[in-house]
Structures are given as structure tokens and as C-alpha cells.
Amino acid sequence: xxxxxxxxxxxxxxxxxxxxxxxxxxxxxxxxxxxxxxxxxxxxxxxxxxxxxxxxxxxxxxxxxxxxxxxxxxxx
Numbered sequence: 001x002x003x004x005x006x007x008x009x010x011x012x013x014x015x016x017x018x019x020x021x022x023x024x025x026x027x028x029x030x031x032x033x034x035x036x037x038x039x040x041x042x043x044x045x046x047x048x049x050x051x052x053x054x055x056x057x058x059x060x061x062x063x064x065x066x067x068x069x070x071x072x073x074x075x076x
Contacts, residue, residue: 007050007074011065015039019061020072026054028074035059035071052076 015037022034028048035046052074059071 005076006055007052007076008070009034009046009048009072009074011037011046011067011069011071013037013039013044013067015044015065017059017061017063017065017071018043020057020059022054022057022072024054024057028052028054037065046071048074050074050076 017035018038019036021036022028028034029051030048032048033045034048037044037046054072055075056073059065065071
């Protein structure tokens with residue numbers, strides 16, 4: 001039995017979610033932009049650090065996230 005591995009993409013700082021670029025079921029490669037955050041009037045792109053398939057999107061535009069909050073999950 002093969003166990004699916006999961007990787008979470010987390011917020012690195014307190015920020016507002018401006019845009020979520022991917023949806024559940026989308027495949028992402030290393031370096032693909034998955035979301036856009038805003039903090040202190042700066043836009044911060046969030047990129048995938050591992051390749052995989054998006055299994056869950058846990059935020060939506062307009063949400064406020066804290067450092068360490070899970071933005072989305074990937075199966076790798």
C-alpha cells in the first residue's frame with residue numbers, strides 16, 4: 001500500500017490574501033505561483049516549493065492569515 005504524502009504551503013507573515021491562483025485538483029511545479037498576499041502595502045507572491053497536486057485550498061481572497069497558517073495542501 002502506497003501512502004500519499006502531503007505538503008502544506010504556509011504563510012510566512014501576517015498578510016491579506018489578494019488572490020488564490022490555483023484550485024483543488026490543479027497540478028503545480030516547483031516555482032509556480034499559487035497565491036498572492038499583501039502585507040504593509042507590498043505584494044508577496046507565494047510559490048510552490050515542491051511539485052504536486054493541490055488537494056485543498058484553505059484560504060480565499062480577503063482572508064487575513066497569520067504567520068504559519070496553511071494556505072493550501074499538496075499531495076506529492
